[in-house]
Amino acid sequence: MKLLNTIFNRTTEKKSASASELRRGPARIRGRYDAAQTTNENQKHWAAADGFSADMAASPEVRKALRERSRYEVANNSYARGIVLTLANDTIGTGPRLQMLTEDACLNREIENEFSSWSQSIGLAAKLRTMRMARCQDGESFAVLADNPSVGHPVQLDLQLIEADRVTSELSFNQSDDEIDGIRLDAFGNPVSYRVLRYHPGGAALDYQQKAVIIPASSMIHVFRSDRPELHRGIPEITPALGLFAQLRRFTLAVLTAAESAANFAGILYTDAPATGEADAVEPMDLIELERNMLLTMPGGWKMSQLDPKQPATTYAEFKKEILNEIARCLNMPFNVAAGNSSGYNYSSGRLDHQTYYKAIRIDQAFTASNVLDRILQSWLLEYSMFRGDRFASLPTHQWFWDGMEHVDPYKEANAQAARLKSKTTTLAYEYARQGRDWEEELRQLAREKKVMTELGLIEIKPKPAQESFQESNT
Structure with a gap:
């Protein structure tokens, strides 16, 4: 009865409050978002807007269509291919270099040399560039850490790349709640295992049963750009530019067709x-x-x-410039890098555009180091420690070096570097790291060169003045 009285009293209070509000008149709307209004002018523009979740918006069917169109455009559009290649080359370069920072200097050099030898034996730099290209045109890249007896190194760990098409769920009407297109998750949303098809679904091998293997998450490296929370599969990074690439090719063909038609009539x-x-x-x-x-x-x-030929029109070059600028914007790439043409740039504008681009490259390199290279190093050290007889309790302190960004004016950069070192506002380690080099190895190399030059008599040893020698002997 007390519960009923409480509910009844609350209902009565709400009715009385509503009645009093009606007597006061309608409440005034003090704010409104124009973008939230649907009008006759904008309803077609917002017709495709939806409230899907991140995984539902990037459903397997949607990602399949985007991958196929992105691969087609990269394969047939020279600008698309050049942009993807440039992004991979600038991000990975000739490959990362490892520097160990433990207290044991001899152990550091040993691990650095062995890891460098192993990286060359498996072609790590080329595989990392392929993974970066796959992230751009496929949206995600997968790599399996597995043993390969063909590796020409005592550590026979290898990085086997697989395409995103092979990671998929089993065909079923009742999809599991803890699986997102081949990725099984735990209660906290962490990947537990990956279902990988033995054969590519678009390959020559006919596999109607879609035989697959389950790979644990500890042996799988899966990287993509997560643009939304709770997103577990990636979409191509050039997705916003796919329609623009098509417009660029159509406009080029239209201009060429018009010019040919005009030239066909005398x-x-x-x-x-x-x-x-x-x-x-x-x-x-x-x-x-x-x-x-x-x-x-x-x-x-x-x-x-x-016949007065009107093609190619004078606006053709301007159209290509503007649409390429819009295409490259989704990748944080300036126009002169995307187009491979800096004829319209001066020194200041070129430097300003490259600063934003290089910052994006550094962020991407840090992402690759933490999500790919650290995983590789941890597995590599686990196998390498078996030969040495000891094990690392955790991943030792280390850092990765990448190729440095070349300065447009090396003379000005050298003077600025000398001024920073003289004013103690920088260190040799930082300046060498900007060039992608290990400062300890460079100093050892300088010492070796100085020693050889001294032995060959290429460095003139000047005798000390008599006054300075007398003062040193007295002290």
Whole structure:
């Protein structure tokens, strides 16, 4: 009864409050978002907007269509191929270099040398560039850490790349709640295992049963750009530019077709006489053979004029420039890098655009180091420690070096570097790291070079002044 009285009293209070609000009149709306309004002018523009979750928006069917179109465009569009290649080359370069930072200097050099030798034996740099290209055109990249007896190194760990098409769920009407297109998750949303098809679904092998293997998450490296929370599969990074790539190719073909059509006609006959006027009969679309250095007479009432070609239009270059600038924006790439053309740039504008681009490259390199290279190093050290007889309790302190970004004016950069070192606002380690080099190895190399030059007599050893020698002997 007390519960019923409480509910009844609350209902009565709400009714009385509503009645009082009606007596006061309608409440005023003090704010409104214009973008949230649906009008006759914008309803078509927002017709495709939806409230899907991240995984539902990137459903297997959607990602399949985006992958196929992205691969087609990269394979057939020279600008698309160049942009993807440039992004991979600038991000990975010749490959990362490892520097160990433990207390044991001898162990650090040993691990660095062995890891470098192993990286070359498996082609790590080339595989990392392929993974970066796959992230751009496929949306995600997968790599399996597995043993390979063909590796020419005592550590026979290998990085086996697989395409995103092979990671998929089993065909079933009742999809599991803890699986997202081949990725099984735990209660906290962490990947537990990956279902990988033995054969590519678009390959020559016919596998109607879609046989698959389950790979634990500890042996799988899966990287993609997560643009939304709770997203477990990636979409191509050039997705916003796919339509623009198509427009660029269509416009180029349209300009070329118009120019060819104009060039196919040497001249055209026209008459000022009305349709019922007097003029000699001329067959429509009749051809008149022209000879060099000859005077021609036209049929009575007809004149001949050369066709004025209007293509290629002067706006063609401007259109390509603007659309390429828009295409490259989704990748944080400046126009001159995407187009491979800096003719319209001066020194200041080129440097300003490259600063934003290099910052994006550094962020991507840090992402690759933490999500790919650290995973590889941890597995590599686990196998390498078996040969040494000891194990690392955790991943030792280390850092990765990448190729440095070349300065447009090396003379100015050298002067600025010397000023920073002189004012103690930087260190040798930082300056060498900017160039992608290990400062300890570089200093050892300088010492070796100085020693050899001294032995060969290439460095003149100046004797100390007598006064300085006398003062040093007294002290």
